[in-house]
Amino acid sequence: MKLTIIGTGYVGLVTGACFAEVGHRVICVDNDAAKVKTLQAGGIPIYEPGLEEMVRRNVAAGRLSFTNDTAEGVANSDVIFLAVPTPPQPDGSVDLSFIERVAREIAGAMTTYKIIVDKSTVPVQTGDKVAETIKRYCKAKVEFDVVSNPEFLREGFAVEDLMKPDRIVIGVKTQRPVPAMKEVYQPFNAPIIVTDINSAELIKHASNSFLALKISYINAISVICEATGANVQEVANGMGMDERIGKRFLNASLGFGGSCFPKDLSAFIKIAEELRYDFGLLKEVQRINSGQMDRFLKKIIDTLWVLKGKKIGVLGLAFKQNTDDVRMSPAIELCHRLQKEGAELRVHDPKAMDKAKALLKDVTYVDEMNAVADGCDALVIATEWEEFKQLDLERARKSLSHPILFDGRNLFDPARMEQLGFIYKSIGR
Numbered sequence: 001m002k003l004t005i006i007g008t009g010y011v012g013l014v015t016g017a018c019f020a021e022v023g024h025r026v027i028c029v030d031n032d033a034a035k036v037k038t039l040q041a042g043g044i045p046i047y048e049p050g051l052e053e054m055v056r057r058n059v060a061a062g063r064l065s066f067t068n069d070t071a072e073g074v075a076n077s078d079v080i081f082l083a084v085p086t087p088p089q090p091d092g093s094v095d096l097s098f099i100e101r102v103a104r105e106i107a108g109a110m111t112t113y114k115i116i117v118d119k120s121t122v123p124v125q126t127g128d129k130v131a132e133t134i135k136r137y138c139k140a141k142v143e144f145d146v147v148s149n150p151e152f153l154r155e156g157f158a159v160e161d162l163m164k165p166d167r168i169v170i171g172v173k174t175q176r177p178v179p180a181m182k183e184v185y186q187p188f189n190a191p192i193i194v195t196d197i198n199s200a201e202l203i204k205h206a207s208n209s210f211l212a213l214k215i216s217y218i219n220a221i222s223v224i225c226e227a228t229g230a231n232v233q234e235v236a237n238g239m240g241m242d243e244r245i246g247k248r249f250l251n252a253s254l255g256f257g258g259s260c261f262p263k264d265l266s267a268f269i270k271i272a273e274e275l276r277y278d279f280g281l282l283k284e285v286q287r288i289n290s291g292q293m294d295r296f297l298k299k300i301i302d303t304l305w306v307l308k309g310k311k312i313g314v315l316g317l318a319f320k321q322n323t324d325d326v327r328m329s330p331a332i333e334l335c336h337r338l339q340k341e342g343a344e345l346r347v348h349d350p351k352a353m354d355k356a357k358a359l360l361k362d363v364t365y366v367d368e369m370n371a372v373a374d375g376c377d378a379l380v381i382a383t384e385w386e387e388f389k390q391l392d393l394e395r396a397r398k399s400l401s402h403p404i405l406f407d408g409r410n411l412f413d414p415a416r417m418e419q420l421g422f423i424y425k426s427i428g429r
């Protein structure tokens with residue numbers, strides 16, 4: 001099929017590449033001329049496992065191209081996907097100005113029937129607004145359909161999630177765009193559910209909020225575990241074996257971050273408020289999440305006492321493993337709070353150091369993870385990178401002035417760490 005994706009961020013770029021990979025012809029549009037130039041020259045502005053090779057392969061095969069001309073994308077496609085940012089506003093509500101502008105641009109360029117698909121995460125009832133806008137600004141007065149098709153990919157696993165989705169959600173007002181949408185997704189062999197547009201939009205906010213709730217739930221349990229000598233991983237394992245609960249997203253941590261959960265929670269709370277429902281449950285999810293960071297910091301201060309003048313090594317800056325994304329990263333927040341207490345930091349991340357430099361100043365960026373502990377008073381693990389499990393613990397123990405390790409991601413076994421001579425503090429164990 002001939003497809004256009006507007007917006008080449010995490011969702012747009014990976015979606016475009018995966019659609020091309022299964023044989024569709026895809027035009028990716030972005031209004032950032034510098035970004036389009038980079039992409040045309042074979043550069044990838046984000047780190048996402050498997051993406052670079054996939055883009056290269058499909059560009060070479062002539063199935064994937066990049067432009068900053070929306071009209072070119074619209075003229076040469078049957079289905080146009082919106083994957084533009086929907087950033088939060090100061091009051092938690094969603095800024096829909098990118099969606100609105102692109103809807104107008106598409107409308108202005110349409111001369112035949114088109115299917116306009118929203119992939120960006122938007123408040124329920126946005127589809128109606130997009131349809132109204134297109135109708136108003138479409139000079140050619142042609143027919144069109146608006147579809148909601150939310151994206152569920154996780155950063156760091158985006159290619160995998162897109163190629164093997166759990167489900168495809170297609171929200172429609174009429175049946176007309178359904179066959180084309182099914183054709184787009186047929187190569188992915190996933191269950192497809194067709195709903196009304198409002199339900200599709202809600203599925204996205206409801207899913208992300210539920211996953212955030214799951215993390216906050218286990219984080220609250222971790223507090224009870226610490227107070228009683230229980231082990232949160234054992235508890236999560238025992239809970240997760242009940243198929244109704246499931247094991248995933250029950251990893252206690254110093255809190256969730258990133259560009260989705262915090263934003264989507266605030267947005268969903270705000271949407272509910274506008275509908276006159278006080279979504280107190282989700283406010284509690286936010287409260288537990290920020291409390292988790294406070295508790296972790298307290299653990300560090302309780303152990304090290306005064307942080308002023310102390311050197312702390314921090315492993316991890318990205319908001320999670322396998323990504324270079326540092327937006328709303330708990331690791332960066334922790335660094336800022338340690339700096340506020342007067343600590344000097346030596347930091348390392350396998351992929352996110354370049355992006356972190358814009359947000360985190362006056363620290364020593366260390367290229368090699370095993371060198372981070374050199375001359376430090378304690379070591380902190382802030383991101384769940386798999387490779388941190390391969391840390392040279394013997395070297396770390398010898399390099400630290402005193403072998404103290406705070407693990408915000410429960411990567412190591414407490415008994416083994418004690419055997420190795422560490423004072424080891426993790427979450428809920």
Ligand code: UDX
Pocket residue numbers: 151152153154155156208211215248249250251252253254255256257258259260261319320321384
């Ligand atoms: C999330 C959703 O998973 C995805 O479906 C949606 O489309 C976008 O938002 P993402 O933000 O990329 O994806 O990452 P995710 O893997 O969900 O992790 C979010 C945060 O939660 C990270 O900071 C991660 O470290 C944290 N987390 C995750 C935990 O603390 N514990 C867990 O058990 C899982």
